[in-house]
Amino acid sequence: MNSIFWERAHGGLTHLPIALNFAAAFFDALAFFCRRSSRRREFKAIGYWLVIFGALGSLGAVLSGLVLTKGVIGGTGAVLWHHYFVWPAFILIVGLATWRFLVGREPSRRAFKLYLAVILVGCSLMGAAGFFGGEMLLGH
Amino acid sequence: MKSWSGDKAMVAAICASGTALVSMLGIASIMRHGASTIPVPTLVTTAQAAVKSPELTADAAQGRHLFLMNCAHCHGDDARGDEGPDLHDLHRSDARIHEVITAGIKGEMPSFGKKLGDSDVRQLIAYVRTLHG
Numbered sequence: 001m002n003s004i005f006w007e008r009a010h011g012g013l014t015h016l017p018i019a020l021n022f023a024a025a026f027f028d029a030l031a032f033f034c035r036r037s038s039r040r041r042e043f044k045a046i047g048y049w050l051v052i053f054g055a056l057g058s059l060g061a062v063l064s065g066l067v068l069t070k071g072v073i074g075g076t077g078a079v080l081w082h083h084y085f086v087w088p089a090f091i092l093i094v095g096l097a098t099w100r101f102l103v104g105r106e107p108s109r110r111a112f113k114l115y116l117a118v119i120l121v122g123c124s125l126m127g128a129a130g131f132f133g134g135e136m137l138l139g140h
Numbered sequence: 141m142k143s144w145s146g147d148k149a150m151v152a153a154i155c156a157s158g159t160a161l162v163s164m165l166g167i168a169s170i171m172r173h174g175a176s177t178i179p180v181p182t183l184v185t186t187a188q189a190a191v192k193s194p195e196l197t198a199d200a201a202q203g204r205h206l207f208l209m210n211c212a213h214c215h216g217d218d219a220r221g222d223e224g225p226d227l228h229d230l231h232r233s234d235a236r237i238h239e240v241i242t243a244g245i246k247g248e249m250p251s252f253g254k255k256l257g258d259s260d261v262r263q264l265i266a267y268v269r270t271l272h273g
Contacts, residue, residue: 004247062164069213071171076217077209087161094160099153102144111146136213 006068014061020054055097082132089125203267228271
């Protein structure tokens with residue numbers, strides 16, 4: 001399969017975890033600020049599943065990216081900047097999803113606050129990685 | 141499933157992250173060795189790469205920087221070709237190169253017309269003209 005195929009596959013596959021993790025951060029933030037406990041539990045449940053599926057989706061995104069670059073994890077220019085942000089984002093996403101999965105849907109408020117801060121950092125890193133990914137294709 | 145304590149879960153999360161990273165780096169390494177017949181761009185920053193060509197004119201040097209930012213991931217850091225063709229000793233007119241860069245080639249190369257201005261393309265061409273042998 002040629003590079004155009006993998007370029008499109010990577011483009012498609014990366015948007016899934018980006019969307020899921022951004023949505024997870026959004027619903028978890030809603031849960032954090034929501035006062036009604038029944039609604040808060042629902043938001044947390046949504047965030048819980050979204051972050052887990054987001055992490056699973058990130059595996060496909062990273063693998064398709066590796067196929068596209070033939071295993072190059074650095075590169076130059078926009079590719080290098082893309083990779084500067086992708087790898088930390090990937091580590092954070094997998095770590096957050098694992099932590100969330102093990103702790104369950106109702107972590108302590110203090111832990112949840114820290115989790116929210118870290119997922120926002122993860123989303124920022126993903127956004128930056130997505131920006132430089134877009135620079136390679138859509139910036140033209 | 142019984143929930144883990146926060147600390148234990150954090151240790152497990154760090155282990156999972158590390159495992160995921162090492163697995164992906166391992167897969168990347170296998171892919172690189174599997175593709176060893178194809179020239180693979182090395183981890184070179186644009187600043188390091190720019191230092192390698194002190195003899196370039198200002199236009200060509202800027203063109204090299206643009207090349208590394210926009211073109212190297214397909215044509216290779218040394219422009220010897222990767223996904224895209226080798227750009228050394230191009231037998232094409234400046235106008236034709238300009239057209240290809242700005243309009244692209246359907247199904248093969250994206251267009252850079254919206255991203256790069258005329259002066260950028262001129263600098264890129266100046267750089268491409270320095271590639272010989």
